[in-house]
Amino acid sequence: MLDDGFHVFDTTLRDGAQREGVNLTVADKLAIAALLDDFGVGFIEGGWPGANPKDTEFFQRARTELTLKHAQLTAFGATRRAGVQAADDPQVAALRDSGAPVVTLVAKSDDRHVELALRTTLDENLAMIADTVSYLRDNGQRVFLDCEHFFDGYRHNPDYALGVVRTAAEAGASVVVLCDTNGGMLPADITRVVTEVHAATGARLGIHAQDDSGCAVANTVAAVDAGATHVQCTANGYGERVGNANLFSVVAALVLKHHRTVLPEGCLREATRVSQAIAEIVNIAPATHQPYVGISAFAHKAGLHASAIKVDPDLYQHIDPVLVGNDMRMLVSDMAGRASIELKSRELGFDLEGNRETLGRIVDRVKAMELAGYSFEAADASFELLLREELGQPVRYFEAESWRAISERRHDGSNVSEATVKLHVKGERVIATGEGNGPVNALDRALRSALEGVYPELAGLELSDYKVRILEGSSGTDAITRVLLGSTDGRSEWTTVGVGENVIDASWTALESAVNYGLMRQGHASDPG
């Protein structure tokens, strides 16, 4: 357990959920909280009980369904309304009754917001802060105070903004968090303001940075440089508008660059897994180019680099990717050329070093296929099939004669999809039909049904992911379609790619490769029908 000297405070479940397109269920929130706890954050802000029925339910269910190893659950809410006692405000009562050991209260600290948005007086706003903080403290809860729009307020009326900080600290808030709510700050100004506020008030300070200038991570680190000891972040930087300071980038900078112990031992290595698992739950494709934890974060493509990486990978990486649970990857791409393809092949267990002619043929074929819309960067299995073919070990277990997929909406409003495939397998002609909830699902079932007599282990192979990308999207449905298909046999996963004029055609290509690759992994000798 870490001491209280530095707080990593996560607000994915509250502020992160403001991101456009995000809509979390209570089950989602519980699953995300467990992942954040695996990552070792000190505080998990769960939502606003009382203001949102889903959040109220979250805090109720968390009491029995969530066991936290590292984190404390935190409830978010506002200071009391103007003109009532904190004890008489039902919104404050919901915070008191949430069962959360910590409450984060948001308060206005920009005088214009007090007058225009809150529509009360500057003095009453201070009274609301003092009264609400003391009331919750008397109830045994720890209180952090978020100063909304602090940096704008400090620019406009520094005395009032400082008054808010002092009022909160004197009333018993254990951290006063300076929020760049509109996200417009740059690091040098953050350093200056945090230094000044710290000197003027002596309060323990936190930082909450939105990313509207693209500087939220740098702003958070700048505030820590200036003395802040509490950082508010969200997983993958999710948040309203552009987003919030990215939890993984902030923590990695503090641990790996500033050598501070802000997470429990071993937790930083969970970063990539936790980031990707949260993206899955939130149902946003993981940002491939995200610092530290993105799938591209340590991916090398330039021919120039690839040849030198063979000498010493550390010369081309700012950190060892293992420290954040990520990996170096070599990309197969027409920009790469021989060195990358050679390294990639070695990764897959094929040494092409002495085989210049084959290597050249593979490079040419990859270039030609990429030109037609293929992308092997995420489809290792398809690349391996290509590689084996060029090495004279083609992997094929059937020959497709033809296929057909029909989708219809019937008269009675029901949807039906049905597919038929005609194959040659081990010298036999097989015709099989499958039904599914869509044309690709029906084709998949028809294909397995045709092959299962000869290869019964296909029953254990499952599609685990299906992604469609339309290339040249400006020409509507005339565009080329690229499909990436994830498959699993329960022990490992692989991805295949298909390209075609339409989604069915492209899916078929990826399906064929997925099944061939799966049968190869089972140890079957190739038998092209």
Added chain:
Amino acid sequence: MLDDGFHVFDTTLRDGAQREGVNLTVADKLAIAALLDDFGVGFIEGGWPGANPKDTEFFQRARTELTLKHAQLTAFGATRRAGVQAADDPQVAALRDSGAPVVTLVAKSDDRHVELALRTTLDENLAMIADTVSYLRDNGQRVFLDCEHFFDGYRHNPDYALGVVRTAAEAGASVVVLCDTNGGMLPADITRVVTEVHAATGARLGIHAQDDSGCAVANTVAAVDAGATHVQCTANGYGERVGNANLFSVVAALVLKHHRTVLPEGCLREATRVSQAIAEIVNIAPATHQPYVGISAFAHKAGLHASAIKVDPDLYQHIDPVLVGNDMRMLVSDMAGRASIELKSRELGFDLEGNRETLGRIVDRVKAMELAGYSFEAADASFELLLREELGQPVRYFEAESWRAISERRHDGSNVSEATVKLHVKGERVIATGEGNGPVNALDRALRSALEGVYPELAGLELSDYKVRILEGSSGTDAITRVLLGSTDGRSEWTTVGVGENVIDASWTALESAVNYGLMRQGHASDPG
């Protein structure tokens, strides 16, 4: 025309093209160069002539096909090989013959890279720099020198790194660019190092920041704070691994926050258009959450904010979005509630202020549909159809009885898609069949063919974009599919959304709405078949 005092240098076409998944044709590069020139950058690095046939062709075609208003074209290349004269190195000759008025030379400045990657001596590396810079200068070209891995080198062997800067400046390089090639720096260290190098050498300095720490924009601004007067960036931050410093964020920070004139008058307002147009050409979906120019950058969803934004939008934005050619948007989402839906409806021309009951019904229906997988955030046309229906003005021009789509790969290897629709239009039952290159294209043609007798103007309606998103992607093809369909009648564009068990079903829903919306825009009175 700006003076030479500050350089905005774009390297989208060279370093940006290193991004995973990017593969630019020469035509793409010419189109992107024209857009960057519209944005007013001073220098456009076009590629590495001689090293890459595509780049050689780009420089040849640029001489006749590219007319630049603001920018100078720049060729990228390396210092000469060890042990030869610059005049005898074909790679240097290609730079000389590129026709580019400016050459950016990359040189090693980290002693370990000189020894391990370049495999030459420290002295020979300095000689290579001096010789190549002078040779190209004597040829009448201006030379910028990129010090690769500068910050790592400066940490490891500051004397040698400073020696590289001095050698380049003395040989006539007009800017020496300090590159954080591995992208691991944080802003405070950038400020310190740039200040020290400037003091020690007096050279004119530039900055090239990779984004591996998520701080490339902040690092670039920090270098400018410390005296750098040349910034190397890429559009949308494209680049290897995590990417490069984002051109739009860097320029917006310098112009709007630091009040420097780094672009010609009026150019900053092109930022959003240029960003999105380049994303289209590069064929990467525009990053919705990108600072300043992303579609979400000024999008508000929280109920708390939405109600206050009605009072004064400037309290909730760090800049006026018009300054970068962007817009404020209100999002329709179940987190938003009444205030957002009311504002969104007003945006579409419907005043719901006095109509609390209808507003409540719309909020409930949006929530229910979002739960089923719909998303109205990008589909204004579908939202408007829903709104009109709830206001008692449903928009419908036909009733679909049934439809069927067939895709097949025939025996001879050819692909065929065919669809049949059965509709009721103005009291008549119509059956029509269409062929297409895929099932959705075939359905689209069948639908128009069925309607064109009654509504001939449908011939002018076109699908302009088609996006497929698989929701709950972890269950393979069993997942729910969401389709976003862009349509245009030549004057304006609109987007509709469809959700279904499969891609055909979801596409049909979006198609139906697209056609209904298009006919409404033509002024037809609703007539539900």
